[in-house]
Amino acid sequence: MSAQHPLRKLLSYASAYKTDFRLATLYSVLNKFFDVLPEVLIGVAVDIVVNGEKSFLAKRVLGGFGITETWHQLVLLGVLNAVIWMGESWFEYLLSLKWRKLAQNLQHDVRLDAYDHVQKLDMAYFENQRTGNLMSILNEDINQMERFLNGGANQIIQVICSSIMVSAVFFALQPSLAVIALLPVPAILFGAFWFQKRLAPRYAEVREAAGDVSARLNNNLLGLATIKAFATEEFEKQQIGAASNAYRNANARAIAVSSAITPVIRMAILAGFTATLVYGGWLTLHDELAVGAYSVLVYLTQRLLWPMTGLAEVADMYQRSMSAIDRAMNLLDTPIQIRYDGKALPQAQVSGDIRFEDVSFAYGEQTTLHHINLHIPAGKTVAFVGSTGSGKSTLVKLLLRFYTPASGHILLDGVASDSLNLQDLRRVIGYVAQDSFLTDGTIAENIAYGLEQVSDADIAAAARAAEAMEFIEKLPLGFATRIGERGQKLSGGQRQRLALARAILKNPPVLILDEATSAVDNETEAAIQRSLDVVSKNRTTIVIAHRLSTVRQADCIHVMEAGRIVESGSHEQLLAYNGSYAALWRLQTGER
Template identity: 55%
Template sequence: MYSTIIKESVVSSSAHSFQALVRLLRYAKGYRRRITAATLCSIINKLFDIAPEILIGVAIDVVVNQERSFVARLGFDTPQEQIMMLAVLTFFIWAGESLFEYLYQVLWRNLAQRLQADMRQDAYEHAQRLDMAFFESRSSGQLVATMNDDVNQLERFLDGGANSLIQVVVTVVAVGAVFFVLSPLIALLAFTPIPLIIWGAFYFQRKAGPLYSDVREKVGDLAGRLSNNLSGIATIKSFTSEAREAERLRESSEAYVEANRRAIRVSSAFIPVIRMAILAGFLATFTVGGMMALRGDLNVGAYGVLVFLTQRLLWPLTGLAQVIDLFERAMASTKRILDLLEVPITIKDNTDTPLAMPVRGEVSFDSVSFRYASSGAGVEDVSLTVPAGHTLALVGATGSGKSTLMKLLLRFYDPSHGQVRIDGQPIDSVGLNSLRQSIGLVSQDVYLFEGSIRDNIAYGKPDADDAAILDAARTAEAWEFIQVLPQGLDTAVGERGVRLSGGQRQRLSLARALLKDPPILVLDEATSAVDNETEAAIQRSLKRIAHDRTVIMIAHRLSTIVEADEIVVIDQGRVAERGTHTELLAENGHYAAQWRVQTGRAQAEDVEALSG
């Protein structure tokens, strides 16, 4: 009956956790030798650990029975010889226990460190290969929590929980074997509480599992809140929203505390309940065994062994509470990590074929259509060709689809219909590395990495020498401000470039793209957030770098694209107008109306048309 209860409990309450464990073992197949070695050391250590209790019983037998003791049968005649032999044996047992404790700790802890480092690295590398839609639908805080906090939870379990779980099993098996050898009756009495203890363990596991999954979700929310607030600290300060954001953080933190409190309430109830079951087993051994020893049916030394081993048998089972606590946290975290690793990669880099060299830079969009799943916005049946070495400007209202075309060119997304080609080659038939090495991107939202100015300019070409870095800085008109900084190229930019102005960050971004020296340069609103002086500097730079290079510009400031070879107006995902600056003004359409608004010659109908 008990076995049926346990089986049903295991199946019903542990399915998700054990599925996660199976998935983890499948992932960790390269660590099998380390896991096996660590497991063997844990087993041997526990066997040595329970041996002293047996020796105590043997010593009692020596003292009581002397020449008739069990040890005397091994050839040690006098009690003194028997005691000395037990002392020597005890020394080697304790030394063996200490040695294998050292070995299992080293093996398990090193395994924990190696596995968590590899798992974090694999998760990060997999995330880098995921398409942009994944990141647009996920909180960066949740991803950081998965790669950091969740991996650390698994590390904690491997550091101590895995060994504890193994040693509990070894204790039950080894001590149980000794019991059945010495007294099958007392063995049955001592083992009676074990089904209840195991059932209780899985019962609490079933209750705690969903609670710890909720804990992991809450810590991810908290990490996301912290990440967003620290990134947006300037906005928080400018709107004097410190108190409001502190309160929102407190709410997220309290939600995390409350989730932990619910989990702790369940897990903490385990030991008091199980302690009473242990007491029943101990009392059975103590009283029944004692009566049998008084009647002479049980050797006094054997009685001592049974009494000592009863606690050895039952008391470690209370550790199941802590082990299950660690196990549940680790498996909830493992599921999140492995779920991330199993997110399918939709933009697949399934070829090593490079773009045909040299890349001339002709770009064509052939009847390209794409819609974002979340908003439905995108582009519809767009056909454009940019001859190599020409400059194309894309203009249009926010959300019209201009940046979407650039994302399709970089294969951040794949079109649902049509094809994008470079020099006649479909970009989905060439390797992503070759494709993106041929394109330099300068976006409106400049991202600088924490480090020096030199590191950021050389980001796309880490082996570049100072001469090349200086040339790129001068071409981007960034050298003028760099050289007056106290540390020049070695000046630290701070997180996201916070120590530099917006215009300085934009010029460094342009220098970074130029040092890469791509045949195709994409400027996505590169001058929309800079002052007039910086815009003029970038314009002068573009005149110098546009020669023998394909340039695609997305712009709201029409003054920056007057000299483009072709200007295309995108409206609601479709090509509305195309031509040179002069031709489009002559058409007197959307472009002409926007030009009049920006130059201050707008009429009322222009403003109404653009706003509509």
């Protein structure tokens, strides 16, 4: 079964806008109808001037009303001309308004729905995606769709309408000439579709190359400090140059085809116009075609065939848009693997008792956790230590349902976590990562992130509990100070204190600190540790750390190696075991 056409996907998605599509199409048709009529009036005017009271208009239309005088016919023609021009202008305004509004509404909906869909995808999806490529879809591809709806759709409709209307006039006035004059039309349309079919894979390649450029630029801008530190500006410039060159070459391959459309169509137009001019003139000289009718057909041939040169631009815009729409619709069609609905979980009823029952997990082919059985009692502080890649962070990612276990179950207060409403589950867990996300907002906005109706007093209390007041009070605007993108105006330690204040303000039954102190100085670590001693009371706290000094006060410490828990106990018990933990302790403290 062949894949669904991108335009059909878009129309299916935009079913709520069916009425708008129909109205916009109607306005385009009516505008073209009024647009064609002036050429007919030119022929009628020529006929009136040449034949006077014996004109076609006097004999066939106005004779019954007694309007046969040449001057009166011309006056009536002038009034009719004004009505036609006003009608064309009115529907030009309506079609422009409707198509542009439709384009704006649709691009807004697609972008918002696509972004919302991306947020709901499981973390495994992002392991195979680049942020810049997703940015290219959410921004440039959707903008390309908007540009097509702004003008391209109307052009296609009007070319079709023009062909039908002019053909009807031709056949009504001179069937034999109509057949000759319209012979190029099938060739023009066939050529346009032939080129369009060959443009499709080329523009798909262009969109992929554009996504690659966007991905590289996004990655480099985020890592600019590292690039500067390693003096690799020239190397990265060459990498961006290679990606940009690939994009340029992909465009060149598409342009080589799209540029040929107009010359081919012009040759077909030349044949049609020449046939009308010469053969129509011959018929007129032999009194088989009226002078007015000949004038109409000459003008209409121009009106019919010349706009078809625009098919090149339309075909180019259409195919670019179809490639962009296809990428956006495919993103929306990406299945959401994590279940969001489930049992409601009121925060007030959560005590924080957590169990891992025979939990295993693998990233692709690499198994990270092996049959983990673990109980974390409510209100206790539990720590996980071990070497990088031992599976510590994976445990909390499974608890937060960033991923789904390959086997086994995770229970919160005796209820399977995958049966709970996902948003409710995450709201009862406070999460502080090694590199916490901060918005380009104020200090207060970042502390209150995700919460509604938070008082200034509560924000200040959370900052005080996280020992962040000292640096906040030194800022020029205090809590109203904007901290820049990703909090770049703050030091690493200050960012971590804000992230901890955010978690404290959330007041969750379960608090997770995933390497939260690994990138801070000793003073900041000591401050965060003092805060933890206070905020961890009466709540389940999970601490993941490399520095054992951070976790020595935990109720229970679990040592992990290669996805398994190899030791468990308090700091003193683990030292007494003289195993892996004791070896790590001696290594970090310098004891022999």
